[in-house]
Every structure is written in C-alpha cells, then in structure tokens.
Amino acid sequence: MSSPTPSSARPHVVIVGSGFGGLFAAQRLAKADVDVTLIAKTTHHLFQPMLYQVATGIIAEGEIAPATRVILRKQKNTRVLLGDVFKIDLEGRTVTSRLLERITVTPFDHLIIAAGADQSYFGNDHFAEFAPGMKTIDHALELRGRILGAFEQAELSDDPAERAKLLTFVVIGAGPTGVEMAGQIKEMSDKTLKGTFRNIDPTEARVILLDAAPAVLPPFGEKLGMKAAARLEKMGVEIQLNAMVTGLDYDGLEVKDKDGTTRRIESQCKVWSAGVQASPLGKQLAEQSGVELDRAGRVKVLPDLSIPGHPHVFVVGDMMAVDGVPGVAQGAIQGGRYAADAIKAELKGHTPSERKPFSYFDKGSMATVSRFSAVMQVPIPGLKNKKFETEGYFAWLGWLALHLVYLVGFRNRLNTLVNWFFAFSTRHRTQLAVTEQQVYARTALGALSAMENKPIPEVEAESAGAESTAVEAS
Ligand SMILES: Cc1cc2nc3c(=O)[nH]c(=O)nc-3n(C[C@H](O)[C@H](O)[C@H](O)COP(=O)(O)OP(=O)(O)OC[C@H]3O[C@@H](n4cnc5c(N)ncnc54)[C@H](O)[C@@H]3O)c2cc1C
Secondary structure: OOOOOOOOOOOEEEEEOOOHHHHHHHHHOOOOOOEEEEEEOOOEOOOHHHHHHHHOOOOOHHHHOOEHHHHOOOOOOEEEEEOEEEEEEOOOOEEEEEEOOEEEEEEOOEEEEOOOEEEOOOOOHHHHHOOOOOOOHHHHHHHHHHHHHHHHHHHHOOOHHHHHHHOEEEEEOOOHHHHHHHHHHHHHHHHHOOOOOOOOOHHHOEEEEEOOOOOOOHHHHHHHHHHHHHHHHHHOOEEEOOEEEEEEEOOEEEEEEOOOOEEEEEOOEEEEOOOEEEOOHHHHHHHHHOOOEOOOOOEOOOOOOEEOOEEEEEEOHHHEOOOOOOOOHHHHHHHHHHHHHHHHHHHOOOOHHHOOOOOOOOOOEEEEEEOOEEEEEEEOOOOOOOEEEEEEHHHHHHHHHHHHHHOOOHHHHHHHHHHHHHHHHHOOOOOOOOOHHHHHHHHHHHHHHHHHOOOOOOOOOOOOOOOOOEOOOO
8 A cells, every 4th residue: 555645634635637727826826735646548748739749750748748746745635646636526525536446535625626638539539540630749649650661561562542542631620730740841842851762652642631611720710811712722732621420431531511511532641630529527526516527528617717616626728618718728828827826815814705716817828830830829918809910920939938937847848949950940850759659559459448348447446455545624
C-alpha cells in the first residue's frame, strides 16, 4: 500500500487533469492554505496548439509536454498523481483512479475537474483506427509515422494506382487544426522532402482538406476563412467543402457531396480533426447531480462553474459548457483560475452564494495556415462584437510570439525557437524520426485491451482486493 498522503488538517483540493484548466488552477493555489492533489492520466502538461508541429516534424514532443511534477516541484502544498480517474463520487466526496492494476481513492473537500475533451467521430468510433485524431502526443507521433511511412511505401511501389493512393493525404475537418495540418503536410512534401527520394517526387503529393461544412475556419468568419482557403489553394492544397465522410477504411474514404452523390477517395493516410467530445466523466456528474450535458457531452455548469447542489465541485475548460466561452486554452486557463479563486475566497470566510459569476475575457484567436501566414482576430476594447481582423505575415509572427509565451519552461521556449528558426528559414525539419512502435502501438494497445475486455473495477478499492491509497479528508 502506497501512502503519499497529505496529513494536515487543511482543506484538500483535488484537481483532475494537467492541461490548461488543471495546471493553472493548481498554480493559482500555490500559496493557499490547502493541500492540493492533481491527478492526471498523462505525466505531462500538453500544449495542444502545437501538436501539429510535432506531427509534421518541426519540433520534438518534449518541447510541448513538460513533466507536470517538474513544473510543480517548488509548489510544496501540491502533489501530482498519475492515474486515470474513472469514478467520481459526489456524495462520498472521493475520486477513484487507476494506474495499471493499482486503484487509488482520493477524498476531497473541493474538486476541480478539468479532464478536457477527446476527438469525436460522431458515433463512428471505428474510424479512429484509420484516421487518428490530434489530441495527444501519441496521436501526433502516430500521424508523423503514418505521413512519412506513406512516402516510404510509395518509394517502393511501381504500381501507379497504389502510389497515387499512398501520396494522397486527406485531412478531415477544416477548423484550425485541420488547416494547420493540411498546410504543414503540403509544406513538408513540397519543401522538406523534395529531392530526398529517387523513385517518387514528394512534391506530387496530393493534400485534400475536406469538411461537411461550407466554409474553412468557420469560427473566424467568412472573410478570414476565405483568405485562409485562398492561401492553402495557392500552396496546392485541394479544398473540398460540403463533403461529408460516410465511410472510412484502411485504403480510403467514402464521401457524400451536397447534391447527394457519393464518391470514393483512395488514400492511405487520413487525419481526423472534425469534432470533439467532452470527457465521459461529465456523464457521471450528470447522473449524480442532475446537471445537464450539451450535445458534445460538456457540462452545463452554473454561473460559478460549479454543479447544482455541489458548490465545492467545479468543472472547467473543454469539459464545461458556458455561453460565449469557446473551447480554447484561454477559456480553460481563466476557468481554472476562477475556480481556484473561489476556493481561496471560501478560506477567507466567503460563502458560495457570494461568488460573482465567471466572466470570460476574450483575448482573440489565431490559426496558422503555412509558413509566414496566419489569421488573427482580436476583440476591440469598448466595441462590443467588433473584432480587429488580420492575416498574413504579421498575424503569423503574432502566432509565434504568443505561443512561445504560453509554452511552459524557458528551455522549451529556447529549443522551440531554434527549431522554428531552422524549419522556417531553411525548410529543414529536425524531427523526422519515426519508430514502428509510434505507428502501431496505439492500435495494438486498443486490440489488446479489447481482447482483455477488462471491466472498469467497481468502486471499493479495498473490496476489489487492489492496492489503494486513502487520502485523509480534513
Ligand atoms: C490540436 C489542437 C490545437 C489547438 N489549438 C489551439 C489554439 O491554437 N489556441 C487555443 O486557444 N486553443 C487551442 N486548442 C484548444 C485547447 O488546447 C483546449 O481548449 C485546452 O487544452 C483545454 O484545456 P483543458 O484543461 O480543458 O483540457 P486539456 O488541455 O485537454 O487537458 C485535459 C487533461 O485531463 C487529463 N485527463 C483526461 N481524462 C482524464 C481522466 N479520466 N483521469 C485523469 N486525467 C484525465 C489529460 O491527461 C489532460 O492532462 C487546440 C486543441 C487541439 C487538440
């Protein structure tokens, strides 16, 4: 039995997730008179906005995923636990997590849930095998392997049809991630890989960006969306809108166009960036508290980001549904900090009924399209619903600067800056290594766990005979 247990009589704050919501909430509690336990199923804090650069060989995964316990090492009131939270008991005030066979039950006085969102395949979960999403480092490395692997296989093929299939890359979903991925695959094939093969010409690779919606980058509005589309087309990316994916397999996809006709695209390497589904932990909260979920499974929290009947339980980040708050890093950061501040206010004797509603400060949004090109939208202070919009080189520089600021760790910033310098000035990419495990491990693990068909253990860690860590509630 392991027992990394805070033994003080201070209130115990448990945070689920080490993403933007969870980490920034924990950091906000650094000097508070509480014990904090942050539980996450990954050891790192992942900077998702730059995942596409890992997938396309510009930067290494470590640069955007520093270890959470290292970030928080000087924060003495905080401990970090690795574990997949599979049960939240609101009445019993415990969170239960699993690491391999080890079950850990952690009591809480306050709970901040920031477990984020996953890719949504809109009910077609089997698509995941053929078109990985872009949510985790595993996804990014797997995609890097699939992209480079397709070129390698094409080099070995003398069959024109097979080669065309291998050199056709389809990105499904024309939101920011899809636009970034399509642009970078095209740049990689046209610039970085140019001249590196003998049997194929990588610049002949076809990159298709496809979406069921009628526009590229819908959240950025028509004008910026059209600019981004024009830039992509100039680079050679084919844009197919009003095109709904109805089937996906190893060799390609079935697409239904607006006029009802269906067609097939032969493509071995597909990327899915079309939708999100909030963490399934939201469902447990709904069952126990009656809180509603929206269509993406996000929790319709109260104005103070808590859930009905449980003012000490907050849901923040991509898991929360709050009008006017998009699923972006700033929404999660501000939500996490708000929840931490509400807990700190309680320590000073304030009651939950005194809380001011959460208010989101929109700092604007950006997306890169290609080297030297991005789109940017920033609200104009004092002018409601008016936004300053720009695109091109200066927006791209703004994107680089802003993302560098939010990267955690000086050394990560420096490494990233050096890699950007080489990637953007010489078009060379330093991170083109691929291993067999990166490409196949996720699928293999999925098959393994399906074979084991392990039921989620029933709550009582002790009675399940598993090792447990009981954290004393104060
Ligand atoms: C590819 C991509 C690009 C993006 N680009 C941008 C951008 O340019 N600008 C922008 O503002 N936003 C961007 N976003 C959105 C932004 O990254 C998210 O809004 C933000 O990460 C949400 O923060 P979060 O803390 O809610 O969730 P996340 O950052 O997703 O963190 C969730 C955490 O919960 C943990 N977790 C999940 N389930 C469990 C469980 N059951 N038990 C324990 N731990 C669990 C995970 O390990 C992780 O640590 C992008 C997202 C993606 C995927």
